[in-house]
Amino acid sequence: MCGIIGYVGDKEIVPLLLKGLxxxxxxxxxxxxxxxHEGHHLNxxxxxxxxxxxxxxxxxxxxxxxxxxxxNCGIGHTRWATxxxxxxxxxxxxxxxxxxxxxxxxxxxRNYQEVKDKLINLGIKFxxxxxxxxxxxxxxxxxxxxxxxxxxxxxxVKELEGSYAIAxxxxxxxxxxxxxxxxxxLVIGIGNDENFVASDIPTLSQxxxxxxxxNDNEITVVAKNAVEFYDLNGGxxxxxxxxxxxxxxxxxxxxxKHYLAKEINEQAEVISNLLKDFxxxxxxxxxxxxxxxxxxxxxxxxxxxxxxxxxAYHAGLTAKYVIENLxxxxxxxxFASEFLSANSLLTKRSLVIGISQSGETADTITxxxxxxxxxxTLLGITNRADSALADLAKEHLILSKxxxxxxxxxxKTFTAxxxxxxxxxxxxxxxxxxxxxxxxxxxxxxxxxxxxxxxQALVRAERYQEQVIKYADKPDFVFIGRGINYPIxxxxxxxxxxLSYIHASGYASGEMKxxxxxxxxxxxxxxxIVVSGETYERVIQNSLEAKSRKAPMIAVAIDGDKKAxxxxxxxxxxxxxxxxxxxxxxxxxxxxxxxYIAEELGRDIDQPRNLAKSVxxx
Ligand code: M6R
Numbered sequence: 249m250c251g252i253i254g255y256v257g258d259k260e261i262v263p264l265l266l267k268g269l270x271x272x273x274x275x276x277x278x279x280x281x282x283x284x285h286e287g288h289h290l291n292x293x294x295x296x297x298x299x300x301x302x303x304x305x306x307x308x309x310x311x312x313x314x315x316x317x318x319x320n321c322g323i324g325h326t327r328w329a330t331x332x333x334x335x336x337x338x339x340x341x342x343x344x345x346x347x348x349x350x351x352x353x354x355x356x357x358r359n360y361q362e363v364k365d366k367l368i369n370l371g372i373k374f375x376x377x378x379x380x381x382x383x384x385x386x387x388x389x390x391x392x393x394x395x396x397x398x399x400x401x402x403x404x405v406k407e408l409e410g411s412y413a414i415a416x417x418x419x420x421x422x423x424x425x426x427x428x429x430x431x432x433x434l435v436i437g438i439g440n441d442e443n444f445v446a447s448d449i450p451t452l453s454q455x456x457x458x459x460x461x462x463n464d465n466e467i468t469v470v471a472k473n474a475v476e477f478y479d480l481n482g483g484x485x486x487x488x489x490x491x492x493x494x495x496x497x498x499x500x501x502x503x504x505k506h507y508l509a510k511e512i513n514e515q516a517e518v519i520s521n522l523l524k525d526f527x528x529x530x531x532x533x534x535x536x537x538x539x540x541x542x543x544x545x546x547x548x549x550x551x552x553x554x555x556x557x558x559x560a561y562h563a564g565l566t567a568k569y570v571i572e573n574l575x576x577x578x579x580x581x582x583f584a585s586e587f588l589s590a591n592s593l594l595t596k597r598s599l600v601i602g603i604s605q606s607g608e609t610a611d612t613i614t615x616x617x618x619x620x621x622x623x624x625t626l627l628g629i630t631n632r633a634d635s636a637l638a639d640l641a642k643e644h645l646i647l648s649k650x651x652x653x654x655x656x657x658x659x660k661t662f663t664a665x666x667x668x669x670x671x672x673x674x675x676x677x678x679x680x681x682x683x684x685x686x687x688x689x690x691x692x693x694x695x696x697x698x699x700x701x702x703x704q705a706l707v708r709a710e711r712y713q714e715q716v717i718k719y720a721d722k723p724d725f726v727f728i729g730r731g732i733n734y735p736i737x738x739x740x741x742x743x744x745x746x747l748s749y750i751h752a753s754g755y756a757s758g759e760m761k762x763x764x765x766x767x768x769x770x771x772x773x774x775x776x777i778v779v780s781g782e783t784y785e786r787v788i789q790n791s792l793e794a795k796s797r798k799a800p801m802i803a804v805a806i807d808g809d810k811k812a813x814x815x816x817x818x819x820x821x822x823x824x825x826x827x828x829x830x831x832x833x834x835x836x837x838x839x840x841x842x843x844y845i846a847e848e849l850g851r852d853i854d855q856p857r858n859l860a861k862s863v864x865x866x
Pocket of ligand 1: 557558559560603604605606607608609612656657658659746859861862863
């Protein structure tokens with residue numbers, strides 16, 4: 249969480265830092281700020297609120313001569329508060345007492361209280377409630393004992409525990425940014441007569457086509473025409489740039505009102521691209537041969553453990569049905585934050601699948617690191633090739649290739665994750681011979697038809713909108729499904745909560761009568777996922793039980809389902825699809841339900857309150 253940008257070069261710096269911060273705003277948006285070298289001092293301008301607010305503040309400052317914006321070197325930050333509420337004072341950059349050093353930080357300093365107490369004992373006065381301020385005060389204190397800026401930073405980071413990506417400006421070094429990282433991303437962008445620092449590659453790819461990723465415990469000194477790298481002992485390191493494709497403007501909403509709407513609407517294309525790569529021909533095996541999983545290992549797998557959080561966890565739950573159904577390998581799905589290696593039953597024959605859109609989620613990364621200590625093999629699924637998960641799972645990595653997802657609520661990356669997991673299940677079943685050929689070909693054919701079917705659901709957006717906005721005044725929603733659509737009920741409840749702030753729960757529909765039914769009344773809509781197949785009659789039965797409690801009744805059902813039409817007040821229709829493939833389609837009207845209700849309530853769709861897209865703290 250928190251985004252960092254830095255620039256050294258001759259371009260007009262303020263608009264450039266603002267553009268970088270806009271690209272990084274998904275990482276946190278409760279406050280923002282910049283620090284630039286201006287004349288002989290460091291100018292820090294920061295504010296509570298989003299980047300748009302910072303932009304306003306900067307305009308006012310410029311008009312009142314508070315900043316002339318003339319600078320060759322600066323850093324910027326967009327914050328998701330951990331220590332200290334969102335406020336002007338807690339916004340980054342942070343100064344040392346003498347205002348000679350300005351720091352921006354992403355991560356958490358775990359021992360900040362200890363360090364702060366030590367510095368307070370030395371007479372240093374703290375002005376913020378942040379953990380970050382200890383970094384800048386500590387460096388400043390160290391600088392009193394050494395002339396070398398590098399030494400002062402190295403000494404400070406050796407004392408700090410936790411995770412950090414830090415960028416630092418020094419008043420006495422007007423053309424340099426110092427940066428260091430441990431367990432939080434930081435990348436250097438290499439340009440012509442200009443260089444950058446940022447929290448992610450897509451942001452840098454707006455400006456440059458060469459980047460160098462900083463590794464843990466590396467420190468860099470970035471100047472206009474040179475970038476140097478050091479280890480924590482101050483030894484020089486040589487690092488080569490990698491070429492990245494300059495992405496088109498990632499901030500382009502392509503005519504949609506919100507990124508969320510754009511991303512929901514990209515799902516057919518995303519799935520189509522994945523299928524082109526991994527399943528070009530349904531008559532042939534799934535093409536995941538880039539995974540270096542030996543067939544002998546696959547044949548020996550004793551269990552699969554999926555570790556993930558939030559929406560990625562729901563993708564894992566959906567996949568469990570498909571993997572067990574096609575491969576008969578016992579598959580468990582755990583919240584990464586709940587993983588305890590001692591209870592995991594993992595062995596050298598186990599496969600751990602880590603799923604994370606960002607590839608940065610601290611809970612997921614920590615759990616995976618613990619899990620692989622058992623000797624289990626790791627398969628990573630992420631949307632970000634430049635992430636910690638991609639690094640950990642180098643050998644066995646599947647990229648979900650959904651493109652940049654800006655809206656904080658995950659939509660297209662969820663369908664991409666389940667597509668990848670279905671393909672992995674089929675791939676494994678083909679090696680193991682655990683499913684008959686005809687049913688595998690049928691599933692593959694159905695997967696190939698998905699982009700068309702998803703498109704047919706997407707074009708119904710307006711109809712879904714008309715159908716759902718009348719429920720926007722309800723304070724509580726219940727989503728129910730069975731079998732493979734139970735995780736979709738969970739995902740739909742999460743989406744509605746995130747986007748609209750309405751309380752919502754997802755239940756396995758059979759569980760309703762064991763307690764949750766008590767919450768039902770005419771103010772609590774029940775949304776049932778009723779897809780023809782094994783679970784259909786029982787979900788209908790459970791829905792009737794809810795209807796008897798006078799709950800407003802909404803269904804997601806297949807086109808032409810007369811029974812559903814006769815029972816439910818509102819039916820969100822989806823195209824004909826088999827039960828096993830249905831999650832790709834049942835989720836779509838539910839994404840729209842969350843979107844349109846949130847929009848009706850005037851919520852901040854792309855940046856809901858209290859959230860950040862990549863959660864890099866445990
Ligand atoms: O980047 P990850 O997939 O690891 O993120 C996991 C969750 O934080 C994420 O899915 C979160 O629940 C989203 N906001 C869901 O929309």
